[in-house]
Amino acid sequence: MAVVCPECDNPITVDDEVEEGETIQCGECGLDLEVVSVDPLELAPVDVAGYDDEEDGPVADEDEE
Ligand SMILES: [Zn+2]
Numbered sequence: 001m002a003v004v005c006p007e008c009d010n011p012i013t014v015d016d017e018v019e020e021g022e023t024i025q026c027g028e029c030g031l032d033l034e035v036v037s038v039d040p041l042e043l044a045p046v047d048v049a050g051y052d053d054e055e056d057g058p059v060a061d062e063d064e065e
Contacts, residue, residue: 003041007031014041 001014010028014035018024022035023046033043 001041003043005029005031005033006043007045012043 001016001018002011003014004011005026005028007026008029008031010026012024012026012033014024018035018038018041020035020038024033024035024043025031026033032046034046036042036044
């Protein structure tokens with residue numbers, strides 16, 4: 001099976017026995033792609049945002065009168 005990278009349109013050959021939930025890496029842009037569907041074959045970029053455990057933005061200032 002073949003599919004194109006949603007990020008860079010690089011053609012990616014995928015194993016015929018690929019299963020939903022598997023992760024494939026694009027050889028062109030290095031993006032990790034998760035198989036979200038096998039029929040039709042559909043890939044989606046893996047969301048790595050969960051890796052970052054930092055607080056987003058400054059903590060609310062509790063400077064009350
Ligand atoms: Zn790519």
